[in-house]
Every structure is written in structure tokens, then in C-alpha cells.
Amino acid sequence: MLDLKLIRTNPDQVRTGLAKRGAEGLVDELLRLDRERRENLTKVEALKNKRNVVSKEVGRLKAAKVDATNLINEMKEVNEEIKRLDEVVRTLEEEINRILYTLPNLPQEDVPVGSDDQTNVEIRRWGTPRTFGFEPKPHWELGEELEILDFERGAKISGARFTVLKGLGARLERALVNFMLDLHINKHGYTEIFPPFLVNRDCMVGTGQLPKFEEDMFKVTTGDYYLIPTAEVPVTNLHREEILEAASLPKKYVAYTACFRAEAGSAGRDTRGLIRQHQFNKVELVKLTTPEDSYREHESLVHDAEEVLQLLNLPYRVMLLSSGDMGFSASKCYDLEVWLPSFGVYREISSCSNFEAFQARRANLRFRREPDAKPEFVHTLNGSGLAVGRTLAAIIENYQQADGSVAIPEVLVPYMGGITVIK
């Protein structure tokens, strides 16, 4: 969430930033509520001070065996007024928070302004899409023919947007997870986390999924738990309500998890294949940094994710998302898009964002520069490294051969027990 103090002291900056995202209009309302809250707060605190002072006096009088009935009666009236004003303040705070929790983050200065993906900017491109001497098939056709993807049975046992991986397909999925984890752990210096897949509501609010995007989340009916839509949620919230030492930053975590998304509003989109599933696997990178380091750490996080595609020899491009295409919590976001031959387009396979203090403020996630310094909010970042299901689809399509078999990328062969082709 945004800093209420920034809104109070610099409303124009906030108005401008929100306008870039098409989310203006509530700043004046916030300023009014904030002013009203502080006025009432000052009043009620003065009364509470009076109550504290008089109560101590009552204690002294009673100890001295002096009658204090008048003071006690007076305080009963003061208490009524305190109760009333407390309620007023509480209501105002609720309204303020209700608005704050639904306002998106402000874009960084260098984020292109635009309303959708048409204004995204291509930053760089890696690799050349292969030319096929035959008509390349989509991954779902290849997968079914090779009996490594079973969409029918996925639909039978669960429903639409669920897929069963079988045999070497399941093996390849597992190989990808292990390959990505090993790369980020051993070469890039991330610490592996294996978190719960169900989290409480506070975590979902902390990273920004709630309260605004409830309909996109799966919620269990027993207990107050949500299925994680990404490992970003449990991993970013690992240190919520904590004050970290500056020396322990940046914290770099990598986590493999399943991800669960309701995909409300996506009806009819990407209905075939592995691209848009209710459940998919992802290896996620998360960083907690000081504010001054977060921009550099963002760039290096993108490179860490890119290296997965490079080692798999999959052509991709890096897009800088425009203000209107970024996620709710992000201040700046790069997407990695992998080449999918059957679509003839680049498709998102990773999203790498810097959230600055937006999530940290929600999750009360702070650090201290020096032992006796004031706590400050950290900056949080994350990115897919990568979405495993989409990577699997990209490999099947890019590595297909004329006879319908699929070659295994060289770096994965050790993870496949020496197998070099699925046929």
C-alpha cells in the first residue's frame, strides 16, 4: 500500500502516479478522512490523558482515606465521550485502510505510460526462432501423441484447465524443477525454501492479492486458508512483522511450489494446452533488499531468470511493461517471453517485479541500518525463474522433430537419467 504520509505531504505526486495506472480520484477523499481522523484523535487523546492523570489522583486520595466520589463520577462522563470518539476514529481508520488497500503501487519514473500491453517496450531479444523443415505442431498435439500429456483425464479427474503428466512428461517436469533450483541455488546464490501451499489471509493481504482480487484465488472451505497463486506469497511473507538487520540483506530465496489460480475472467482464453492452468508448477525467486539496492537487484534478478532460458536454448525477449499492464503491487516489471512456434508468437514465461516498499508496508516487513537506528521498510522483489508448465510447453514445441519426437535440451539430460529424446 501507499504511504499515507506521502499522500498527505505530496498529494500531487500520488495523483500523477495513480493517473498513469488509471486509478485516480480517491486522493482527495483520503486527505479529508485523514484530516478528520487526526482531529478526532487529538481530542480523544487529550481526554485519555485527563483520565490517566485523574485516576492516579484517585489512587492517592484513596490511599489517604479521602473521599473521591466527585472525581470518579466526573470520569464516568469523560469515559462516555472517550468511547464515542474512539469509535469515530476507528471508523475513519477503517475507511482509510479500505481505500489504501485497494490503491495500486505508483510506477517508477522510467516505466512507459500506457493503458495496456500495446505500450510495452521490448528491451532485448535473445536467440533466433528455429526454422522448421515441416509444419511445427502445438505442444498439446505432440504431448498427446507421445502420451506424456493427458488433457482428457485431467478434465475427468478434476476439470477444465487441469492436466495429467505421464511417464517422461512427468519426468521432464521434475527435471526442469530440479535444474532451475540447482541453477539458482548453486550459481546465483539463492537459499532454497519449501513453503506451505496454503497460507492465511494476512499473507494474501501482505503481498497484495487481497482484498482486491479475491475472485482470482482458491480458498478452502475448512479453515481460513487460501491456496497460494504463487510462491511469492509465502516466501515474501516469511519475514512479515520482523525487523531484519541490514547486514542480512539482500535476502535471496528460491522456492519451488505448485500454484493455484481461479482464472476468473479468463474464460475461453488459452483453453488448449498447458498455458493457462488452475494448477501449475513454478520456481520463484524472491529478494528482500534495502531501498537503495533494489533497482540493481531487480536487474540482476531478471538476468538470473533469463539464464534459465539461455541454458535451455529457448529464444526469448525481455519486455518492460507499461504502467497499465503491470500487476497491482508492482512499481516496475519486466516480462520474459518465450518463443512458441505453434503460436508464432512470444508468450510470457516469467514476470520480474520490484515492489519497492508497497508489500513491505502491508506486511510490516522492516530492517534496521544500525543497531539503534529507526526501522525502515525493505524493498521486495520477485520473479518467476521460471513457470515450469510453460517451459515444458516451450521445450516440447521448440525441440520437436519431424517424426513427432522431442529432443531433450542438453542441460536436462543428466536430470533425465541420460535420456536424450522422448519418442
Added chain:
RNA sequence: GGAGAGAUGGCUGAGUGGUUGAAGGCGCCCGCCUCGAAAGCGGGUAGGGGUUUACGCCCCUCGCGAGUUCGAAUCUCGCUCUCUCCGCCA
């Protein structure tokens, strides 16, 4: 699921209605002492909010939320979490 015990500051640990936001100890920071260090001595060490040019002042917080009271860490009720034993379970 049943029975019991517990939750206090960075840690440990007192505190059963009245200057207790909290004794003592440990840790940490500053100073004295020392050639230097240790020991010793003195002082300082929570977070949030409001107000103020500032110094400062005020409010809230002893797991969380209600309640009793002029006054609650302390009494009452509800909840959460942790631990022990039993049951069940992968």
C-alpha cells in the same frame, strides 16, 4: 478429537487492581579505568501513532479481541498459537 500447562521488552525472568511501559539478570551501545583487553564503575538501550521549527509533550501496545473498574500485565469471557500426555493419521 480428549486432558492439562503456558504466552511479559533482543534474550532470560519478576510481577494477582493504583506513578509498572514494566524489577533483576544477560546481551548491545557510550563513557571512566587500562599500554591494550578483561573485570569493575557510571549512563543508555521496544514498537506504532498524534503534536511541535525544535527540545519535548501526549496516546496506544505485557499473544489477539471483547468486558468489569475512576484505574487492568494483574479480574471475567471468547479466540489464536506453543508445549506435554492420550487417541487418530502420512
